[in-house]
Amino acid sequence: MTITATGLRKSFGDHLVLDGITLDVPRGTVFSLLGANGAGKTTTVRILSTLLAADAGTVRVAGHDLVREPDAVRAAIGVTGQFSAVDRLLTGFENLMLMADLHHLRRADGRRRAAELLDRFGLTDAAGKPVSTYSGGMLRRIDLAMTLVGSPQVIFLDEPTTGLDPRSRRDMWRIVRDLVAGGVTVLLTTQYLAEADELADRIAVLDGGRIVAEGSPEELKRRIPGGHVRLRFADPRGRDAASGVLEESFAESDPLALRVPSDGSLPALRALIGRLDDHHVDVDELSVHTPDLDDVFLALTHGKAHTR
Amino acid sequence: MTTMSLAARDSSTMLRRNLKRMIRYPSMTVVLIGMPVVFLLLFVYVFGGTMGAGLGGGRGDYIDYVTPAILLMTVMSAVQGTAISVAMDMTEGIITRFRTMHIARVSVLTGHVLGSMIQAALAVVAVLAVALLVGFRPDAGPLGWLAFAGFLAAVTFAFVWLCVGIGLASGSVETASNAPMPLILLPFLGSGFAPTDSMPAAVRWFAEYQPFTPIIETLRGLLMDRPLGNDPWIALAWCAVVALTGYLWSKRRFTRS
Numbered sequence A: 001m002t003i004t005a006t007g008l009r010k011s012f013g014d015h016l017v018l019d020g021i022t023l024d025v026p027r028g029t030v031f032s033l034l035g036a037n038g039a040g041k042t043t044t045v046r047i048l049s050t051l052l053a054a055d056a057g058t059v060r061v062a063g064h065d066l067v068r069e070p071d072a073v074r075a076a077i078g079v080t081g082q083f084s085a086v087d088r089l090l091t092g093f094e095n096l097m098l099m100a101d102l103h104h105l106r107r108a109d110g111r112r113r114a115a116e117l118l119d120r121f122g123l124t125d126a127a128g129k130p131v132s133t134y135s136g137g138m139l140r141r142i143d144l145a146m147t148l149v150g151s152p153q154v155i156f157l158d159e160p161t162t163g164l165d166p167r168s169r170r171d172m173w174r175i176v177r178d179l180v181a182g183g184v185t186v187l188l189t190t191q192y193l194a195e196a197d198e199l200a201d202r203i204a205v206l207d208g209g210r211i212v213a214e215g216s217p218e219e220l221k222r223r224i225p226g227g228h229v230r231l232r233f234a235d236p237r238g239r240d241a242a243s244g245v246l247e248e249s250f251a252e253s254d255p256l257a258l259r260v261p262s263d264g265s266l267p268a269l270r271a272l273i274g275r276l277d278d279h280h281v282d283v284d285e286l287s288v289h290t291p292d293l294d295d296v297f298l299a300l301t302h303g304k305a306h307t308r
Numbered sequence B: 001m002t003t004m005s006l007a008a009r010d011s012s013t014m015l016r017r018n019l020k021r022m023i024r025y026p027s028m029t030v031v032l033i034g035m036p037v038v039f040l041l042l043f044v045y046v047f048g049g050t051m052g053a054g055l056g057g058g059r060g061d062y063i064d065y066v067t068p069a070i071l072l073m074t075v076m077s078a079v080q081g082t083a084i085s086v087a088m089d090m091t092e093g094i095i096t097r098f099r100t101m102h103i104a105r106v107s108v109l110t111g112h113v114l115g116s117m118i119q120a121a122l123a124v125v126a127v128l129a130v131a132l133l134v135g136f137r138p139d140a141g142p143l144g145w146l147a148f149a150g151f152l153a154a155v156t157f158a159f160v161w162l163c164v165g166i167g168l169a170s171g172s173v174e175t176a177s178n179a180p181m182p183l184i185l186l187p188f189l190g191s192g193f194a195p196t197d198s199m200p201a202a203v204r205w206f207a208e209y210q211p212f213t214p215i216i217e218t219l220r221g222l223l224m225d226r227p228l229g230n231d232p233w234i235a236l237a238w239c240a241v242v243a244l245t246g247y248l249w250s251k252r253r254f255t256r257s
Helices: A039-048 A070-076 A091-101 A107-120 A137-150 A166-181 A194-198 A217-223 A236-243 A266-278 A293-301 B003-024 B026-045 B046-056 B059-090 B094-098 B106-134 B143-171 B172-178 B181-189 B199-208 B213-223 B229-255
Strands: A003-012 A016-023 A029-032 A055-062 A077-080 A155-159 A184-192 A202-207 A208-217 A228-232 A259-262 A287-289
Touching: A016 A039, A016 A202, A016 A208, A029 A039, A029 A166, A039 A055, A039 A155, A039 A184, A039 B026, A039 B199, A070 A077, A070 A266, A077 A137, A077 A259, A091 A107, A091 A137, A107 A137, A137 A166, A137 B046, A155 A259, A166 A184, A184 A194, A184 B106, A202 B106, A208 A217, A236 A259, A236 A266, B003 B026, B026 B106, B046 B059, B059 B094, B059 B106, B059 B143, B059 B172, B059 B181, B059 B213, B106 B143, B106 B213, B106 B229, B143 B172, B143 B213, B181 B199, B181 B213, B199 B213, B213 B229
Parallel strands: A029 A184, A029 A202, A077 A155, A155 A184
Antiparallel strands: A003 A016, A003 A055, A202 A208, A228 A259, A228 A287
16 A cells, blocks of 8 residues: 555544545555545645644555654655645746755756656746746646656645646646556545546545545446436425435425436436326426536435535 | 755755745845935935034045944845745745655755845845945955954844744735834934934933844944944844744744644
């Protein structure tokens, strides 16, 4: 295991942020922490990357104890956070050289590494421009390039694509896949199910500071019904009748609508419609929705988390 | 690599970073040098005649009297810049990155300290050049100049560390730019611009015991080649206290937050 965390707890004042997080990440894999804002993703990353001390729990990263050997952990990791960790007054090349110097690379090696990373991230043309002139996607790329200068074994990516346009997001996904192909271990946080699905070997769903589910994307999808069916009725009577028949259904913000977990397959739809017909419930509208993060939370937290 | 050589190497990397930032953001350096120059010209050409007469001479005598205070003000202006740039730096994401890296942590701060000392030295040279241009006539020999440079470096070192602490503690760039204001004003409440024996008793008492008076008297003595008495030792003792307080405070703030 490259990252092992056991029973991590953290409170800020009387606000409990992490309530016993345990996770194991094998070498050379991508582990994704999936959760909404405030679920505890960033706090977990801050603890694992030595920025924040946990109140309780033990962590080993790359074979080193986080509390006893923080410098050994720091030597093994690279962190790219939500907010760009770059020097805006320096150029892209100078930012990379700053990292090379701090990793004590020889001057020539540093230059070679910087040039190689600029090329790999498509930033060679912008190398001489101050980073303050970079676009959002370029900023994330130079940020990640800086993380890679020291060839870390473990990389923490905290919401690496939040706020990026679809194209830049796809670029970032490609970069992460290349990294893992090179043997690096990645811990990635995201609020997008699609991103976790795309990149992760294992996903932990984080909610209210606890891991409510963990598994491979396939395992989770099996546990989470593949999306939901939304039913809308002509009047409240129809809705009430339907919610009596369909015990697995949830209320929607629309008082005339119901949400029914379902994989959206033909047999499932046929069965659903059959049950409604059997009880003579009239449906005004029916629509099938593919899974999103809301469905994951609904299914895994039995609606408790769905208070938004 | 030993801890010490690691710290030295990382500090020199951070120093290079800070010097680059100063070059990219020159307006701060210009303001820091400009303010003491404006004060110098104001005191020489507006107040100089009257003040010189008060000293029993003329404008020329007052230039010689006030220049050491203006040079100290230059250093204080430069260290005010330190507080601002440290506070600015703390709002940047790159500091978070440094904290996750295996580097000598204190190098982030020593980079600022060394950068500010270089900036202050350049500012002092620039202000001194203006002073010579408007009629400052020091009597110091080569040894006196050397002692002057070393003493001013010690003063700068001490107050730079204090301002690193202010920059770390202030939490915003606005606070960091206002908090060091007393450092600019204190030379006025000492022997910087007028002899203390011309002041009312309470002010005189404060002026004679505050740290800037022995510092200014030492600078004046060295530049004008006059006997120094105890002033250098009192001044250096103050500097040691300020430096140590500033260093410990900064280190604690930086490792905690």
